[in-house]
Amino acid sequence: MRKVVKKIALFSVPLLVACGGGSKEPVNEAPTTVNLVYPTQNLLCVDNSIDFDWSDATDPNKDNISYKVVIAKNRELTNEPKTKTVGTSQVSITLEKGVAYYWKVTAVDNKGKEGEPSPIFAFYTKSEGETNTAPFTAELVKPTDEGTVSGTTIKLQWKGADSNTEDTLKYDLYFGEDTDLVEKATNLEVESQEVSVETGKTYYWKVNTIDSAGAKSIGQVWSFTVN
Incomplete structure (x- = not known):
């Protein structure tokens, strides 16, 4: 009887090893805020x-x-x-x-x-010989510029300042539904004003600042949207 010899071919399969190395690079964090x-x-x-x-x-x-x-x-x-x-x-x-x-x-x-x-x-x-300086432009307090608010009555707030600390400041408020603003109130002695608004609309406003000598600074136009 003839013996049949089966030959088995052995294949060498390389073992692939995934190597991950080292520690992760630390996240870059921002510097602190200066004063x-x-x-x-x-x-x-x-x-x-x-x-x-x-x-x-x-x-x-x-x-x-x-x-x-x-x-x-x-x-x-x-x-x-x-x-x-x-x-x-x-x-x-x-x-x-x-x-x-x-x-x-x-x-x-x-x-x-x-x-x-x-x-x-x-x-x-200060310039030479100058006796009065114009006030600084009004600084926004609230609502946040280009922000969103809720309600039908919104309190607009700002802050005025003048390098001539003895000056008394007054304010002219402009308000409207586009950047072509309408004068809302004049000679305000307070730094806030309530306005009526409607849901879904965007409003624009600015405040001009006038000192006791009549020098005026023109304010920036701010906006907000009502939910």
């Missing part, structure tokens, strides 16, 4: 060459930090903005005389991560 030191809020600066100063920021990842300084002629920081990035918490800048300025500082780490910007401070550079 503005000088010029202080609503300061009248006699000299227009100013040493800006703010507190040092810290970084959770121990990254190196730089500071982005923005100075402009309006509270929204869009009118002729000057932007400067520096490595220390001080910088000297010469500005025009007789102008109201607004400024903020943002800390940035060396990976480009920005922290929350500082509050915006206002100051005024």
Whole structure:
């Protein structure tokens, strides 16, 4: 009897091993918010060459930090903005005389991560022989610009300021359903006003500020939508 020998071919299958290595790179966190030191809020600066100063920021990842300084002629920081990035918490800048300025500082780490910007401070550079300066533009308190509110009566609130601290301020309120605003109230001595609104509509408003010498600053247009 013939023996039949079966040959079995053995195949060597390589074992694939997925290798994951090392620990994950830590998440990059933003630097802290700085506090503005000088010029202080609503300061009248006699000299227009100013040493800006703010507190040092810290970084959770121990990254190196730089500071982005923005100075402009309006509270929204869009009118002729000057932007400067520096490595220390001080910088000297010469500005025009007789102008109201607004400024903020943002800390940035060396990976480009920005922290929350500082509050915006206002100051005024006095011109030679000037006896009265215009007030600062009104600062929004509530409702939040481009925000959403509920109700049929909304309280508009703002804050006024003047580098001439002895001045008495009054306000003209403009209000409407589009940016072509209608005068709502004049010579207000308070910094708030209630208005009637309707659900589903968007409203626009602004506040002009007038000092006791008649100098006026024109406010920014804000808006809100009613649920």
